[in-house]
Amino acid sequence: MGSTGVGLREVAERSGFSKSSHFHHFSSKEELYFEVLSRVHARIEKSLAPVFEAESDPALQLRSWVEALIDALAEHQTTARLLLRGLFEDNDWVPERIPARAQAESTLDSIPAKARGIVQRGVVEGVYRNVSVPHTLQSLVGATVYHFASGEIGEALLGGSIFSSEEVQRRKQEMTQLFDFGLARKSKS
Amino acid sequence: MGSTGVGLREVAERSGFSKSSHFHHFSSKEELYFEVLSRVHARIEKSLAPVFEAESDPALQLRSWVEALIDALAEHQTTARLLLRGLFEDNDWVPERIPARAQAESTLDSIPAKARGIVQRGVVEGVYRNVSVPHTLQSLVGATVYHFASGEIGEALLGGSIFSSEEVQRRKQEMTQLFDFGLARKSKS
DNA sequence: GTCTATAGTGAGATAGAC
DNA sequence: GTCTATCTCACTATAGAC
Numbered sequence: 001m002g003s004t005g006v007g008l009r010e011v012a013e014r015s016g017f018s019k020s021s022h023f024h025h026f027s028s029k030e031e032l033y034f035e036v037l038s039r040v041h042a043r044i045e046k047s048l049a050p051v052f053e054a055e056s057d058p059a060l061q062l063r064s065w066v067e068a069l070i071d072a073l074a075e076h077q078t079t080a081r082l083l084l085r086g087l088f089e090d091n092d093w094v095p096e097r098i099p100a101r102a103q104a105e106s107t108l109d110s111i112p113a114k115a116r117g118i119v120q121r122g123v124v125e126g127v128y129r130n131v132s133v134p135h136t137l138q139s140l141v142g143a144t145v146y147h148f149a150s151g152e153i154g155e156a157l158l159g160g161s162i163f164s165s166e167e168v169q170r171r172k173q174e175m176t177q178l179f180d181f182g183l184a185r186k187s188k189s
Numbered sequence: 190m191g192s193t194g195v196g197l198r199e200v201a202e203r204s205g206f207s208k209s210s211h212f213h214h215f216s217s218k219e220e221l222y223f224e225v226l227s228r229v230h231a232r233i234e235k236s237l238a239p240v241f242e243a244e245s246d247p248a249l250q251l252r253s254w255v256e257a258l259i260d261a262l263a264e265h266q267t268t269a270r271l272l273l274r275g276l277f278e279d280n281d282w283v284p285e286r287i288p289a290r291a292q293a294e295s296t297l298d299s300i301p302a303k304a305r306g307i308v309q310r311g312v313v314e315g316v317y318r319n320v321s322v323p324h325t326l327q328s329l330v331g332a333t334v335y336h337f338a339s340g341e342i343g344e345a346l347l348g349g350s351i352f353s354s355e356e357v358q359r360r361k362q363e364m365t366q367l368f369d370f371g372l373a374r375k376s377k378s
Numbered sequence: 379g380t381c382t383a384t385a386g387t388g389a390g391a392t393a394g395a396c
Numbered sequence: 397g398t399c400t401a402t403c404t405c406a407c408t409a410t411a412g413a414c
Contacts, residue, residue: 003194005277008390020391021398029390081277087340088194088270112346129370134346135336135363142335143328150327151276157301157323174324181318182371196407209409210380218408 004033005085027097034100040082041107047072052114058122059184063176065115066140070175073148074168080148083108112137119183128183136183143178147171193222194274216286223289229271230296236261241303247311248373252365254304255329259364262337263357269337272297301326308372317372325372332367336360 008029012019026032051064073080086108119136122128147154147162154162161167197218201208215221240253262269275297308325311317336343336351343351350356 005192007388009388017397018399020393020400023391024397084273084335084338085277087338087342088274109342109345112342116346129366131366132359132363134348135360136367137346138336138339138343139332139364139367142332142339144331146273146331146335147324147327149276150331153276153298153301154327156298157305157326159323170321171324174321175328177318177320178325178328178367178371181373181375182367182369184370186370197409198407206379207381208407209382209411212409213379 003088003090004029006033031098031100034098034104037082037086038100038104038107040079041104041111044069044072044079044083045107045111048111048114055121057127058118058125059127059180062115062118062122062179062183065118066144066175066179067172069144070148070168070172073144074163074171077163080145081151083145084149112141115140122183126185129185131183140179143175192278193218195222220287220289223287223293226271226275227289227293227296229268230293230300233258233261233268233272234296234300237300237303244310246316247307247314248316248369251304251307251311251368251372254307255333255364255368256361258333259337259357259361262333263352263360266352269334270340272334273338301330304329311372315374318374320372329368332364 008019008022011022011032015022022029022032026035048065048068051061051068055061073083086104115137116133119128119131119133123130123133150157150162158167197208197211200211200221204211211218211221215224237254237257240250240257244250262272275293304326305322308317308320308322312319312322339346339351347356
Protein backbone atom coordinates (compact mmCIF):
# COMPACT_ATOMS: atom_id res chain seq x y z
CA MET A 1 0.00 0.00 0.00
CA GLY A 2 1.07 3.51 -0.76
CA SER A 3 -1.11 4.92 1.95
CA THR A 4 1.88 5.51 4.18
CA GLY A 5 2.67 8.61 2.17
CA VAL A 6 6.19 7.48 1.35
CA GLY A 7 7.44 5.05 -1.26
CA LEU A 8 10.26 2.58 -0.84
CA ARG A 9 12.15 4.47 -3.54
CA GLU A 10 12.32 7.52 -1.31
CA VAL A 11 13.10 5.44 1.75
CA ALA A 12 15.99 3.87 -0.15
CA GLU A 13 17.33 7.25 -1.26
CA ARG A 14 17.30 8.70 2.23
CA SER A 15 18.50 5.63 4.10
CA GLY A 16 21.33 5.01 1.69
CA PHE A 17 20.34 1.36 1.29
CA SER A 18 18.73 -0.16 -1.76
CA LYS A 19 15.04 -0.90 -1.76
CA SER A 20 15.43 -4.63 -1.40
CA SER A 21 17.75 -4.42 1.58
CA HIS A 22 14.89 -3.36 3.76
CA PHE A 23 13.13 -6.67 3.21
CA HIS A 24 15.77 -8.46 5.22
CA HIS A 25 14.87 -6.42 8.30
CA PHE A 26 11.13 -6.10 7.73
CA SER A 27 8.82 -8.58 6.10
CA SER A 28 6.90 -5.87 4.30
CA LYS A 29 6.81 -2.15 3.76
CA GLU A 30 3.89 -1.89 6.15
CA GLU A 31 5.89 -3.48 8.92
CA LEU A 32 8.65 -0.95 8.39
CA TYR A 33 6.10 1.82 8.47
CA PHE A 34 4.60 0.68 11.75
CA GLU A 35 8.02 0.20 13.24
CA VAL A 36 8.76 3.85 12.52
CA LEU A 37 5.35 4.93 13.78
CA SER A 38 5.77 2.87 16.89
CA ARG A 39 9.05 4.55 17.74
CA VAL A 40 7.55 7.99 17.22
CA HIS A 41 4.71 7.12 19.57
CA ALA A 42 7.14 5.72 22.11
CA ARG A 43 9.26 8.86 21.99
CA ILE A 44 6.23 11.04 22.68
CA GLU A 45 5.09 8.83 25.51
CA LYS A 46 8.55 8.99 27.01
CA SER A 47 8.55 12.77 26.80
CA LEU A 48 5.27 12.85 28.69
CA ALA A 49 6.25 10.34 31.36
CA PRO A 50 7.88 12.82 33.80
CA VAL A 51 4.59 14.70 34.00
CA PHE A 52 3.01 11.75 35.77
CA GLU A 53 5.78 11.08 38.24
CA ALA A 54 4.25 13.23 40.92
CA GLU A 55 0.65 14.24 41.42
CA SER A 56 0.18 17.92 41.88
CA ASP A 57 -2.48 20.51 41.25
CA PRO A 58 -4.33 19.30 38.13
CA ALA A 59 -4.05 22.68 36.42
CA LEU A 60 -0.29 22.73 36.92
CA GLN A 61 0.03 19.14 35.83
CA LEU A 62 -2.02 19.75 32.69
CA ARG A 63 0.17 22.71 31.93
CA SER A 64 3.25 20.50 32.15
CA TRP A 65 1.58 17.94 29.95
CA VAL A 66 0.79 20.50 27.25
CA GLU A 67 4.30 21.90 27.34
CA ALA A 68 5.85 18.44 27.13
CA LEU A 69 3.60 17.49 24.22
CA ILE A 70 4.46 20.68 22.37
CA ASP A 71 8.17 20.04 22.91
CA ALA A 72 7.82 16.51 21.58
CA LEU A 73 5.94 17.64 18.46
CA ALA A 74 8.28 20.56 17.83
CA GLU A 75 11.38 18.38 17.92
CA HIS A 76 11.00 17.05 14.38
CA GLN A 77 8.96 18.65 11.65
CA THR A 78 7.49 15.30 10.62
CA THR A 79 6.19 14.10 13.97
CA ALA A 80 2.80 15.78 14.03
CA ARG A 81 2.14 14.83 10.42
CA LEU A 82 3.03 11.21 11.04
CA LEU A 83 0.67 11.22 13.99
CA LEU A 84 -2.20 12.59 11.93
CA ARG A 85 -1.43 10.29 9.03
CA GLY A 86 -2.09 7.44 11.42
CA LEU A 87 -5.69 8.52 11.69
CA PHE A 88 -6.29 8.12 7.99
CA GLU A 89 -5.04 4.62 7.60
CA ASP A 90 -7.44 2.37 5.79
CA ASN A 91 -7.74 -0.45 8.22
CA ASP A 92 -7.56 -3.03 5.47
CA TRP A 93 -4.44 -4.51 6.93
CA VAL A 94 -4.15 -8.02 8.17
CA PRO A 95 -3.27 -7.52 11.83
CA GLU A 96 -1.63 -10.89 12.36
CA ARG A 97 1.18 -10.19 9.97
CA ILE A 98 2.06 -6.83 11.47
CA PRO A 99 2.96 -7.09 15.15
CA ALA A 100 4.42 -3.59 15.09
CA ARG A 101 0.95 -2.26 14.36
CA ALA A 102 -0.49 -3.40 17.67
CA GLN A 103 2.53 -1.92 19.42
CA ALA A 104 2.06 1.42 17.68
CA GLU A 105 -1.64 1.52 18.46
CA SER A 106 -1.42 0.63 22.12
CA THR A 107 1.25 3.23 22.76
CA LEU A 108 -0.82 5.82 20.92
CA ASP A 109 -3.94 4.99 22.88
CA SER A 110 -2.13 5.29 26.18
CA ILE A 111 -1.28 8.94 25.56
CA PRO A 112 -4.78 10.40 25.90
CA ALA A 113 -5.66 7.71 28.41
CA LYS A 114 -3.06 8.99 30.86
CA ALA A 115 -3.94 12.63 30.27
CA ARG A 116 -7.54 11.74 30.94
CA GLY A 117 -6.71 11.24 34.57
CA ILE A 118 -5.45 14.76 34.95
CA VAL A 119 -8.53 16.43 33.52
CA GLN A 120 -10.77 14.05 35.41
CA ARG A 121 -9.10 14.94 38.65
CA GLY A 122 -9.41 18.63 37.86
CA VAL A 123 -13.15 18.28 37.48
CA VAL A 124 -13.58 16.11 40.55
CA GLU A 125 -11.48 18.38 42.75
CA GLY A 126 -13.44 21.38 41.54
CA VAL A 127 -10.60 23.38 40.07
CA TYR A 128 -12.19 22.89 36.64
CA ARG A 129 -15.72 23.53 35.48
CA ASN A 130 -17.87 20.51 34.83
CA VAL A 131 -16.39 20.05 31.36
CA SER A 132 -16.64 16.90 29.27
CA VAL A 133 -13.37 15.09 29.85
CA PRO A 134 -13.17 13.40 26.41
CA HIS A 135 -14.07 16.58 24.55
CA THR A 136 -11.44 18.48 26.47
CA LEU A 137 -8.86 15.89 25.52
CA GLN A 138 -9.90 16.13 21.89
CA SER A 139 -9.47 19.90 22.04
CA LEU A 140 -6.07 19.62 23.68
CA VAL A 141 -4.75 17.10 21.21
CA GLY A 142 -6.39 18.73 18.19
CA ALA A 143 -5.13 22.22 18.94
CA THR A 144 -1.61 20.91 19.50
CA VAL A 145 -1.20 18.32 16.78
CA TYR A 146 -3.01 20.29 14.10
CA HIS A 147 -0.86 23.32 14.75
CA PHE A 148 2.41 21.50 14.22
CA ALA A 149 1.06 19.62 11.22
CA SER A 150 -0.44 22.63 9.52
CA GLY A 151 2.61 23.42 7.41
CA GLU A 152 2.22 26.15 4.84
CA ILE A 153 -1.24 27.11 6.03
CA GLY A 154 -0.05 27.66 9.56
CA GLU A 155 3.04 29.52 8.44
CA ALA A 156 0.98 31.80 6.22
CA LEU A 157 -1.16 32.61 9.23
CA LEU A 158 1.75 33.12 11.61
CA GLY A 159 3.90 34.91 9.07
CA GLY A 160 6.91 32.79 9.96
CA SER A 161 8.14 29.33 10.83
CA ILE A 162 5.98 27.23 13.12
CA PHE A 163 9.07 25.54 14.51
CA SER A 164 11.18 28.54 15.46
CA SER A 165 11.93 28.54 19.18
CA GLU A 166 10.06 31.81 19.66
CA GLU A 167 6.92 30.49 18.04
CA VAL A 168 7.12 27.20 19.94
CA GLN A 169 7.43 29.18 23.16
CA ARG A 170 4.53 31.33 22.08
CA ARG A 171 2.45 28.27 21.32
CA LYS A 172 3.03 26.95 24.84
CA GLN A 173 1.97 30.23 26.34
CA GLU A 174 -1.16 30.60 24.22
CA MET A 175 -2.22 27.00 24.78
CA THR A 176 -1.65 26.94 28.51
CA GLN A 177 -3.45 30.23 29.02
CA LEU A 178 -6.35 29.21 26.80
CA PHE A 179 -6.91 26.05 28.80
CA ASP A 180 -6.08 27.56 32.18
CA PHE A 181 -8.76 30.19 31.74
CA GLY A 182 -11.03 28.08 29.57
CA LEU A 183 -11.34 25.17 31.96
CA ALA A 184 -11.18 27.03 35.27
CA ARG A 185 -14.20 27.05 37.47
CA LYS A 186 -15.69 30.50 37.54
CA SER A 187 -14.85 32.18 40.80
CA LYS A 188 -17.96 32.94 42.82
CA SER A 189 -16.55 36.28 44.07
CA MET B 190 -0.50 10.24 -8.06
CA GLY B 191 -2.07 8.09 -5.40
CA SER B 192 -1.63 10.74 -2.75
CA THR B 193 -5.29 11.60 -2.90
CA GLY B 194 -6.01 8.57 -0.81
CA VAL B 195 -8.44 7.11 -3.32
CA GLY B 196 -7.83 5.19 -6.52
CA LEU B 197 -9.89 5.46 -9.68
CA ARG B 198 -10.95 1.88 -9.19
CA GLU B 199 -12.79 2.84 -6.02
CA VAL B 200 -14.14 6.00 -7.59
CA ALA B 201 -15.53 3.91 -10.42
CA GLU B 202 -17.15 1.45 -8.06
CA ARG B 203 -18.87 4.14 -6.03
CA SER B 204 -19.86 6.41 -8.91
CA GLY B 205 -21.26 3.59 -10.98
CA PHE B 206 -19.23 4.67 -14.02
CA SER B 207 -16.23 2.90 -15.43
CA LYS B 208 -12.79 4.24 -14.70
CA SER B 209 -12.24 5.67 -18.16
CA SER B 210 -15.51 7.58 -18.29
CA HIS B 211 -14.15 10.09 -15.83
CA PHE B 212 -11.51 11.19 -18.30
CA HIS B 213 -14.16 12.74 -20.51
CA HIS B 214 -15.12 15.13 -17.73
CA PHE B 215 -11.70 15.68 -16.19
CA SER B 216 -8.36 15.77 -17.92
CA SER B 217 -6.68 13.85 -15.10
CA LYS B 218 -7.38 12.21 -11.81
CA GLU B 219 -5.83 15.14 -10.01
CA GLU B 220 -8.24 17.55 -11.62
CA LEU B 221 -11.14 15.41 -10.46
CA TYR B 222 -9.68 15.36 -6.96
CA PHE B 223 -9.31 19.13 -6.80
CA GLU B 224 -12.78 19.60 -8.21
CA VAL B 225 -14.14 17.57 -5.31
CA LEU B 226 -11.93 19.36 -2.80
CA SER B 227 -12.93 22.73 -4.21
CA ARG B 228 -16.61 21.98 -3.76
CA VAL B 229 -16.06 20.87 -0.17
CA HIS B 230 -14.23 24.09 0.59
CA ALA B 231 -16.93 26.13 -1.11
CA ARG B 232 -19.63 24.39 0.89
CA ILE B 233 -17.89 25.21 4.16
CA GLU B 234 -17.34 28.79 3.16
CA LYS B 235 -21.01 29.09 2.25
CA SER B 236 -22.00 27.68 5.63
CA LEU B 237 -19.89 30.31 7.33
CA ALA B 238 -21.06 33.25 5.20
CA PRO B 239 -24.15 34.16 7.30
CA VAL B 240 -21.90 34.71 10.30
CA PHE B 241 -20.35 37.72 8.60
CA GLU B 242 -23.54 39.35 7.40
CA ALA B 243 -23.87 41.53 10.47
CA GLU B 244 -21.19 42.73 12.85
CA SER B 245 -22.04 42.08 16.44
CA ASP B 246 -20.23 41.44 19.69
CA PRO B 247 -17.02 39.57 18.71
CA ALA B 248 -17.61 36.88 21.32
CA LEU B 249 -21.11 36.21 20.01
CA GLN B 250 -19.91 36.26 16.44
CA LEU B 251 -17.08 33.85 17.16
CA ARG B 252 -19.56 31.58 18.85
CA SER B 253 -21.70 31.58 15.69
CA TRP B 254 -18.64 30.90 13.60
CA VAL B 255 -17.64 27.89 15.70
CA GLU B 256 -21.15 26.49 15.60
CA ALA B 257 -21.43 26.95 11.85
CA LEU B 258 -18.05 25.30 11.29
CA ILE B 259 -19.01 22.37 13.47
CA ASP B 260 -22.28 21.96 11.56
CA ALA B 261 -20.43 22.01 8.25
CA LEU B 262 -17.90 19.39 9.39
CA ALA B 263 -20.54 17.20 10.99
CA GLU B 264 -22.66 17.06 7.84
CA HIS B 265 -20.56 14.41 6.10
CA GLN B 266 -18.17 12.03 7.79
CA THR B 267 -15.52 12.61 5.15
CA THR B 268 -15.34 16.40 5.22
CA ALA B 269 -12.87 16.91 8.06
CA ARG B 270 -10.62 14.16 6.75
CA LEU B 271 -10.61 15.61 3.25
CA LEU B 272 -9.69 18.96 4.75
CA LEU B 273 -6.78 17.51 6.67
CA ARG B 274 -5.66 15.44 3.72
CA GLY B 275 -5.23 18.71 1.86
CA LEU B 276 -2.50 19.66 4.30
CA PHE B 277 -0.42 16.65 3.43
CA GLU B 278 -0.36 17.03 -0.31
CA ASP B 279 3.07 16.82 -1.78
CA ASN B 280 3.17 19.97 -3.80
CA ASP B 281 4.79 18.27 -6.75
CA TRP B 282 1.87 19.15 -8.98
CA VAL B 283 2.15 21.31 -12.02
CA PRO B 284 -0.17 24.19 -11.18
CA GLU B 285 -0.87 25.27 -14.76
CA ARG B 286 -2.65 22.09 -15.68
CA ILE B 287 -4.94 22.09 -12.67
CA PRO B 288 -7.08 25.22 -12.47
CA ALA B 289 -9.30 23.60 -9.86
CA ARG B 290 -6.32 23.53 -7.52
CA ALA B 291 -6.00 27.29 -7.33
CA GLN B 292 -9.73 27.52 -6.78
CA ALA B 293 -9.59 25.01 -3.92
CA GLU B 294 -6.67 26.77 -2.28
CA SER B 295 -8.01 30.28 -2.43
CA THR B 296 -11.34 29.23 -0.96
CA LEU B 297 -9.54 27.36 1.80
CA ASP B 298 -7.32 30.31 2.63
CA SER B 299 -10.28 32.66 2.87
CA ILE B 300 -11.81 30.67 5.72
CA PRO B 301 -9.31 31.55 8.47
CA ALA B 302 -8.74 34.95 6.86
CA LYS B 303 -12.33 35.95 7.51
CA ALA B 304 -12.38 34.53 11.01
CA ARG B 305 -9.23 36.44 11.74
CA GLY B 306 -11.22 39.66 11.67
CA ILE B 307 -13.51 38.49 14.44
CA VAL B 308 -10.74 37.57 16.86
CA GLN B 309 -8.82 40.69 15.96
CA ARG B 310 -11.80 42.84 16.74
CA GLY B 311 -12.29 41.04 20.03
CA VAL B 312 -8.78 41.90 21.10
CA VAL B 313 -8.96 45.49 19.90
CA GLU B 314 -12.31 46.12 21.55
CA GLY B 315 -11.00 44.65 24.78
CA VAL B 316 -13.49 41.83 25.20
CA TYR B 317 -10.62 39.39 24.71
CA ARG B 318 -7.28 39.16 26.42
CA ASN B 319 -4.26 40.19 24.40
CA VAL B 320 -4.09 36.77 22.75
CA SER B 321 -2.14 35.98 19.60
CA VAL B 322 -4.69 36.10 16.82
CA PRO B 323 -3.06 33.50 14.55
CA HIS B 324 -2.46 31.07 17.41
CA THR B 325 -6.05 31.42 18.47
CA LEU B 326 -7.21 30.63 14.94
CA GLN B 327 -4.94 27.60 14.86
CA SER B 328 -6.48 26.39 18.11
CA LEU B 329 -10.01 26.95 16.86
CA VAL B 330 -9.46 25.16 13.58
CA GLY B 331 -7.34 22.42 15.11
CA ALA B 332 -9.74 21.58 17.91
CA THR B 333 -12.66 21.47 15.48
CA VAL B 334 -11.20 19.75 12.44
CA TYR B 335 -9.16 17.23 14.40
CA HIS B 336 -12.18 16.21 16.43
CA PHE B 337 -14.30 15.36 13.40
CA ALA B 338 -11.40 13.66 11.65
CA SER B 339 -10.32 11.60 14.62
CA GLY B 340 -12.41 8.57 13.72
CA GLU B 341 -11.87 5.50 15.84
CA ILE B 342 -9.58 7.26 18.28
CA GLY B 343 -12.16 9.92 19.01
CA GLU B 344 -14.95 7.41 19.26
CA ALA B 345 -12.98 5.28 21.68
CA LEU B 346 -12.50 8.35 23.84
CA LEU B 347 -16.12 9.48 23.64
CA GLY B 348 -17.53 5.99 23.92
CA GLY B 349 -19.87 6.59 21.00
CA SER B 350 -20.27 8.10 17.57
CA ILE B 351 -18.67 11.48 16.97
CA PHE B 352 -21.41 12.37 14.51
CA SER B 353 -24.49 11.66 16.58
CA SER B 354 -26.60 14.77 17.02
CA GLU B 355 -26.12 14.71 20.79
CA GLU B 356 -22.34 14.61 20.51
CA VAL B 357 -22.30 17.31 17.84
CA GLN B 358 -24.38 19.48 20.13
CA ARG B 359 -22.08 18.67 22.97
CA ARG B 360 -19.06 19.57 20.88
CA LYS B 361 -20.55 22.98 20.15
CA GLN B 362 -21.16 23.60 23.81
CA GLU B 363 -17.73 22.49 24.94
CA MET B 364 -15.95 24.46 22.23
CA THR B 365 -17.88 27.68 22.67
CA GLN B 366 -17.47 27.60 26.43
CA LEU B 367 -13.79 26.78 26.21
CA PHE B 368 -13.14 29.76 23.97
CA ASP B 369 -15.62 32.07 25.67
CA PHE B 370 -13.87 31.62 29.01
CA GLY B 371 -10.43 31.00 27.54
CA LEU B 372 -10.23 34.18 25.51
CA ALA B 373 -12.18 36.51 27.77
CA ARG B 374 -10.40 39.38 29.40
CA LYS B 375 -10.12 38.77 33.09
CA SER B 376 -12.65 40.86 34.91
CA LYS B 377 -11.01 43.29 37.31
CA SER B 378 -13.80 42.64 39.81
C1' DG C 379 -20.79 9.98 -23.11
C1' DT C 380 -20.03 5.53 -21.92
C1' DC C 381 -17.97 1.35 -22.62
C1' DT C 382 -13.96 -2.59 -23.32
C1' DA C 383 -9.37 -3.30 -24.20
C1' DT C 384 -4.92 -2.10 -23.55
C1' DA C 385 -0.75 0.56 -23.19
C1' DG C 386 2.64 2.65 -19.97
C1' DT C 387 4.36 3.45 -15.58
C1' DG C 388 5.83 2.84 -11.01
C1' DA C 389 4.97 0.50 -6.89
C1' DG C 390 6.04 -3.47 -3.50
C1' DA C 391 8.27 -7.70 -3.34
C1' DT C 392 11.40 -11.90 -4.72
C1' DA C 393 15.65 -14.54 -6.46
C1' DG C 394 20.01 -15.32 -6.16
C1' DA C 395 24.96 -13.67 -6.66
C1' DC C 396 28.44 -11.77 -3.64
C1' DG D 397 23.32 -8.08 4.83
C1' DT D 398 23.53 -5.75 0.73
C1' DC D 399 23.35 -5.71 -3.90
C1' DT D 400 21.32 -6.09 -9.15
C1' DA D 401 17.96 -7.95 -11.85
C1' DT D 402 13.52 -9.25 -12.34
C1' DC D 403 8.67 -10.33 -11.31
C1' DT D 404 3.91 -9.11 -10.48
C1' DC D 405 0.45 -6.20 -10.04
C1' DA D 406 -2.38 -1.97 -9.49
C1' DC D 407 -2.73 2.30 -11.06
C1' DT D 408 -3.41 6.31 -14.41
C1' DA D 409 -4.37 7.21 -18.91
C1' DT D 410 -5.39 6.37 -24.00
C1' DA D 411 -7.65 4.24 -28.21
C1' DG D 412 -11.35 3.30 -30.49
C1' DA D 413 -15.96 0.80 -30.89
C1' DC D 414 -20.78 1.80 -29.90
